[in-house]
Amino acid sequence: MCGIVGYTGSDTAAPLLLEALRRLEYRGYDSAGIAALAGDHLGLVRAVGKLDNLAARLAEQPLAGTCGIGHTRWATHGGVTEANAHPHSADGRIAVVHNGIIENYAALRAELEAAGANFASQTDSEVLAHLFAAGFAKGLGPLAVLQGVLARIEGAWALAAVSLDAPGVIMIARNASPLAVGLADGFSLIASDASAMAQNCGQVLYLKDDDYGLVTPAGPQIYDRNNQPANREALRISASPVMVDKAGYRHFMEKEIHEQPDSVAHTLAAMTGPDGQLTAGLQTAQLKAVSGLVLLAAGTSHYAALIGKYWIERLAGLPVAVELASEYHYRQPVAGPFSHALVISQSGESLDTLMAMRHAAAMGLQTLGLVNVPDSTIAREAEAVLPTRAGPEIGVASTKAFTAQLTVLFAVALALGRTHGRLEKQQAGQLHEAVLTMPGAIGRALSCVPQIQQIAKQLVLSHSVLFLGRDLLYPLALEGALKLKEISYLHAEGFAAGEMKHGPIALIEPGLPVIGLVSQDALQAKTISNLREAEARGADLYLISCGAAGEQVDFARQIVEMPACNPLLAPLLLAIPAQILAWQAALEKGTDVDQPRNLAKSVTVE
Ligand code: AGP
Numbered sequence: 001m002c003g004i005v006g007y008t009g010s011d012t013a014a015p016l017l018l019e020a021l022r023r024l025e026y027r028g029y030d031s032a033g034i035a036a037l038a039g040d041h042l043g044l045v046r047a048v049g050k051l052d053n054l055a056a057r058l059a060e061q062p063l064a065g066t067c068g069i070g071h072t073r074w075a076t077h078g079g080v081t082e083a084n085a086h087p088h089s090a091d092g093r094i095a096v097v098h099n100g101i102i103e104n105y106a107a108l109r110a111e112l113e114a115a116g117a118n119f120a121s122q123t124d125s126e127v128l129a130h131l132f133a134a135g136f137a138k139g140l141g142p143l144a145v146l147q148g149v150l151a152r153i154e155g156a157w158a159l160a161a162v163s164l165d166a167p168g169v170i171m172i173a174r175n176a177s178p179l180a181v182g183l184a185d186g187f188s189l190i191a192s193d194a195s196a197m198a199q200n201c202g203q204v205l206y207l208k209d210d211d212y213g214l215v216t217p218a219g220p221q222i223y224d225r226n227n228q229p230a231n232r233e234a235l236r237i238s239a240s241p242v243m244v245d246k247a248g249y250r251h252f253m254e255k256e257i258h259e260q261p262d263s264v265a266h267t268l269a270a271m272t273g274p275d276g277q278l279t280a281g282l283q284t285a286q287l288k289a290v291s292g293l294v295l296l297a298a299g300t301s302h303y304a305a306l307i308g309k310y311w312i313e314r315l316a317g318l319p320v321a322v323e324l325a326s327e328y329h330y331r332q333p334v335a336g337p338f339s340h341a342l343v344i345s346q347s348g349e350s351l352d353t354l355m356a357m358r359h360a361a362a363m364g365l366q367t368l369g370l371v372n373v374p375d376s377t378i379a380r381e382a383e384a385v386l387p388t389r390a391g392p393e394i395g396v397a398s399t400k401a402f403t404a405q406l407t408v409l410f411a412v413a414l415a416l417g418r419t420h421g422r423l424e425k426q427q428a429g430q431l432h433e434a435v436l437t438m439p440g441a442i443g444r445a446l447s448c449v450p451q452i453q454q455i456a457k458q459l460v461l462s463h464s465v466l467f468l469g470r471d472l473l474y475p476l477a478l479e480g481a482l483k484l485k486e487i488s489y490l491h492a493e494g495f496a497a498g499e500m501k502h503g504p505i506a507l508i509e510p511g512l513p514v515i516g517l518v519s520q521d522a523l524q525a526k527t528i529s530n531l532r533e534a535e536a537r538g539a540d541l542y543l544i545s546c547g548a549a550g551e552q553v554d555f556a557r558q559i560v561e562m563p564a565c566n567p568l569l570a571p572l573l574l575a576i577p578a579q580i581l582a583w584q585a586a587l588e589k590g591t592d593v594d595q596p597r598n599l600a601k602s603v604t605v606e
Contacts, residue, residue, distance in 0.1 A: 002086075002099040002604070003027055003072040004179065005196050006160045006170045009187025009217045012036075013068035014043075014058060020189070020196040021070050022051055026252065026394040027193065028600030029072035031085035034058070035095030036068030037162050042092055043068075046085040067168050069160045069190075071097035074600045077105070078122030088126040090117065090133035093164040098125035099192055100156035100177040101605055108152065128153070132161050132171075142166035146173065146212055147227070156351070156605070158192050158207075172220075173212035177604050178349055178377055180204040181220045183234055188215045193602070194375060195392070198237045205232040206380065235375055251593040253395030253487070257579050258446060263400040264407050264572070265439040266389035271411035277418070278432050280411040281386055287419040292319040292337040294365065296328055296356040297344035298603070300398040300482060301405060305344050306475035307571050308409030314568075315423060315431070316416035326352040326606070329359035341365040342386075342412070346393055346401035347602040348376020355606075357381065370408055372401045386412070395594045396601050397486050399579045402479065403442070406572045410435055434566035438573065441563045445576040448560050449584070452577055455542050455558055456584035462513050465490055466504070467578075468497040468534070469517035470527045476571045476578060477517055483582035487596045488589050497530035510538030515581070516556070518545040519570035528552055544577045546570050 003024030007013045013036045021032060032054045033046030043063040047053035051072070071086035078084040087095035102108070105124035108131070113119065117130045131152055135145030142163065156176035162169070172179060172190055182189035182201030189197045194204045207213075210225035211232070224230040249255035273279035279287075293312060295305035302324055309320040319337050341360035345353045348371035357378060361367050369382030372390050379385050388404035414431055417423035423431070459465055465484060467477035477494035484492040495504050497516070508514075516531040518524060535541045535555045543556040547564035550556070560577050586593045 002074050004097050004099055004158055004160055004192040006069040006190040008067040008168050008170050010066055013066055014063035017068055017070035021072055023196045024072055024193055027602050028396055028595055029074050030080040032072045033085045033087050034070040035087040036063040036065030038065030042164055046082050048082055069097050069162055077124040084121045084123050088129040090129040094129055094132045096129045096161040098128055099158045102153050103155035136165045142169050142171050146171045168216055170215040174207035175209050179207045187217050194237045203234040204237055205234050253397055253583055253593050256395050256400045260400050260403050261439040261443040263390040263404050267404040267407040270389045278411045278414050280415045284419055287415050291339040294338045294341045295322045296325045296341055298325045298350050298352050300402050301344040303475045303479040304402055304405035310472050311410055311413035315413040316420050317422045325356035328356040335363045342368045344370045345378050346372045346398050348373040348378040349602045349604055351604050351606055354378055396596055396599045397483055403575055441565050441573055442576055444563045448577050449580055451560055452580045453584045456588050459513050459585050460588045465492040465513045467494040467515045470497045470523045472571050473517040480578035487582050487593055488585035497527050500530055508534050508537040508539050512539045514539040514541050516541055516543045517574055518549040519567045520547045520549045521567035524549055544574055546573055
C-alpha cells in the first residue's frame with residue numbers, strides 16, 4: 001500500500017529517499033515520486049509504474065537539496081497517472097505526500113477552487129497541498145500552518161510536507177495511518193514503515209493518532225491532539241537488511257515458501273513455556289480467563305482464523321466466532337459469550353483489522369494481537385501479543401506468515417484445552433509431539449515442486465479452478481483459491497465439498513480442474529465421494545492428500561501425496577502444495593509473483 005519516506009540532513013536527499021522507497025516496494029504500489037528543497041527551488045519528479053521508472057527520470061533530471069519527501073502510491077482516488085502520483089504541489093513552493101483518505105476532500109476542493117486554486121490531479125490528497133499553500137500565503141510559520149491544515153481535514157492520514165517557506169523542515173501528522181520518525185546523529189528520517197529506515201537508524205519513535213509535529217536534522221518535535229508537546233518512546237527497529245535479500249531465490253515468495261520448516265519451528269519455540277509445554281506465551285491465569293474468543297482478521301489471516309476456530313472449539317470446547325474485520329465494526333456485533341478478541345494480522349497494520357480490534361476493545365473484550373511484525377500498530381495496541389516468528393514477509397501473497405499463524409492458533413487451542421480441562425495430559429502430550437513433527441514434514445513436502453509444476457501447466461489452460469475440502473480443509477480450500485487468484489490471476493473458488501450439491505456443482509463442466517484436499521480424517525470417505533461427484537460430471541481431478549489418503553482414489557489425474565501427519569494438522573501441511581501450485585501457475589503465466597497487480601502487502605485503507 002502507499003508508502004511515505006522523508007529525509008532532512010546534510011546529504012543529498014533524493015538518492016536516500018529512492019533507496020528508502022525501494023525498501024517499501026514490497027508493500028505494492030503503482031506510481032512513485034520524490035520532492036526536494038534546493039535553495040529557492042522545489043524539485044519534483046514522479047513516474048508511473050515501478051521505481052526503476054522513477055530512477056530513470058531522476059537520472060535525467062537529478063534533484064538537488066538536502067531535505068525532501070518521497071512516496072509510493074497505491075491508487076484509491078483517481079487512476080494510475082503521473083498527475084495523480086505524489087508528491088503533490090500547489091504553488092511550486094509546497095510538496096505533500098499522504099497515505100489514507102481525506103473524507104471531506106470534495107467539499108474542501110470546491111471551496112479551494114472557488115478561492116482560485118487550480119487542481120492538477122483527481123486525488124483527495126491534493127487538497128492538502130492547497131491547504132498548506134493557503135496557510136503559508138498568510139505568512140504563518142510551519143507549525144501554525146500544519147495545525148490549520150489538520151483542523152480542516154477529516155478521515156485518515158499519515159502525511160508529510162516540505163515547503164520553501166520552511167527550509168530543512170518536514171511537517172508530519174498521523175491519524176489512523178502509521179508514521180514513524182527515525183532517530184540518528186545529524187539527520188532525521190521519517191517513514192510510514194520502520195523497515196524503510198532500518199539501514200540508517202537504530203531507533204524509531206511512532207506517532208500516535210492525532211500526533212503532529214516538525215522534523216529537522218536535529219530531531220522531531222511532536223505534539224499530541226491537545227497541542228501539548230509529546231514524548232513518544234524511542235524503540236529499537238526490528239526490521240533487518242535481510243528484508244531486501246532474496247537469498248538466491250528468484251522471488252521472495254519462493255524464498256518464503258522454502259523458509260517454512262524454519263518459520264514454523266521458530267514459532268513453535270516462541271509458543272513453548274519454560275516447562276516445555278505449549279503455552280502460546282500466555283500465563284495459566286490468562287488462559288483460564290478465556291471464556292470465548294472472537295477472531296478478527298482479513299484475507300489469508302481470516303482463513304487462518306477459520307482453521308483456528310475448528311481447533312479451539314474441538315480441543316478446548318470454547319465458543320469461537322470468526323469475523324471479517326472489514327464487516328465487524330460496522331454491524332453492531334454483540335459481545336456475547338466472548339471474553340477475548342484474538343486479532344490476526346501478518347502486517348499488524350491492516351486498517352480494517354485495527355479498527356475491528358478497537359471496536360472489540362471498546363465493547364470490553366480483552367485484545368490479543370497475533371502478528372508477525374512485532375512493532376506494528378496492532379502489536380502496540382493489543383493488551384497481549386502472540387508473535388509469529390516467520391521473519392519479514394515481503395511477497396504480497398502471504399505464505400510463511402499463514403503457516404506461522406496456524407502454528408500459534410494450534411498452540412492456543414492446545415493450551416486452552418489443557419487449562420480448561422478438556423484435554424487429558426496424555427492427549428495434550430500426543431498433540432504436542434504431533435505438532436513438533438511438522439517442520440520436518442513441511443521440509444519433505446517441499447519436494448513436490450516438480451510434480452506440481454506439471455499440474456500448473458494444465459491449470460493455466462483453464463478459465464477457472466475449484467478447490468474442495470471439508471472440515472479443517474475447507475478453509476484451506478478458500479486459501480488455496482485466494483493464492484491462485486492473487487498471483488496467477490486465474491479465477492478460482494474454494495468450496496466446502498459437502499456444499500457442492502447445493503449449487504456450485506452447476507459450475508462443473510468437462511475439463512474443469514478441481515483440486516481436492518483430503519486427509520485421513522473422519523470425513524475422508526465423504527470428501528472422496530464429493531470429489532467423485534465432480535469427476536463424474538467431467539471435472540479433471542487433482543488430489544492433494546496426506547498420509548496415504550489418496551490411495552482410496554482411483555479417479556484422479558494426479559495425486560500429490562504429502563507425508564503422513566495427524567489429521568488435525570493437515571491444513572498446516574497441505575498449505576505447502578497449495579502455495580506451490582499458485583507460485584508455479586504464476587511462473588507459467590509470467591505474472592509478477594511478488595508484486596501482483598492491484599494488490600498491496602499492507603492494506604492501510606478501508
Ligand atoms: C494474503 O496473501 C493477502 N495478500 C491478503 O489477503 C492479506 O492476508 C490480508 O490483506 C490481511 O493482511 P494482514 O494479515 O497483514 O492483516
